[in-house]
Amino acid sequence: MSDTRPIGVFDSGLGGLTVVRELQRVMPGEKIVYLGDTARFPYGGRSEEVIGEFAHQAGSFLYKHDIKLMIVACNTASSVGLDSLKRHTREHPVIGVVLPGARASVLRTAEKKIGVIGTRATVRSEAYNRAILKLDSEIRVYGKPCPLFAPLVEEGLLDSEITRMTAQHYLYELVDKGIDCLILGCTHYPLLMEVIQATVGTRVQLIDTALWTAKEAQDILVALDSLNDGGDDGLAGSSFFVTDLTPGFRERAEAFLGAELTSVKRVTIEELTDAAGD
DSSP, X not given: OOOOOOEEEEESSSTTHHHHHHHHHHOTTOOEEEEEOGGGOOOTTSOHHHHHHHHHHHHHHHHTTTOSEEEEOOHHHHHHTXXXXXXXXXXXXXXXXXXXXXXXXXXXXXXXXXXEEEOHHHHHHTHHHHXXXXXXXXXXXXXXXXXXXXXXXXXXXXXXXXXXXHHHHHHHHHHHTTOSEEEEOSTTGGGGHHHHHHHHOTTSEEEEHHHHHHHHHHHHHHHXXXXXXXXXXXXXXXXXXXXXXXXXXXXXXXXXXXSOOOOEEEOOHHHHHHHHHO
16 A cells, blocks of 8 residues: 655754655655744754744644654754644654664664763753663763754855864763764754764764654554555655745755755745644
């Protein structure tokens, strides 16, 4: 049985497009409906209550597109808003990016020392800590907020001197802790992979949550017999929505996705609020 309904993905900005990129790599036939809340980016400095409300609005909007699976590609929303969102779900499975990344890191650490980088809200929530320690209570987890990374990515400063200096400022502390795995706890961060790897050294394995989230989505759809078997060009039938269509958006978004965007539309905050109220 082929399920042609799309997968819904949302993020606070463009970072979730790294999840879309991985979804297309492992399941090229799947169509995507993507929502980037670019007008309210970043979520990392906001309260848990507000983040939960934003997640509920985004989820309600995606439900209106008859999705078969929802992915909360925003680490901040996954860390503090996922439970709230699940309470409002209907029959659709919902996954975040925290558990897939935690599982991958536990399987790969030899020294049992794992670093987690993300927004202030993600690190403050200790969602990765709880997930990792539930799997292996002997592991030590070191969190480090990196609030400047996502804005640098959004500005396209992927390999600039300021980005390298920022990485050194944030990451040397974790290297000194002796970590051997580093979870990229924000979907923007895979685009900084080269700079981050050069900063922490090759003995530290980077855990790309976008990759492992896509693999978990694939496992769920296989188990539900809900894969789209209709071809290998799902991206052509995908839709992308943002709450603020800024100049240069398409160029930066295509850098995230590694492909040309076909359909990009603006959705207003009022439309998201209305969707949550229905």
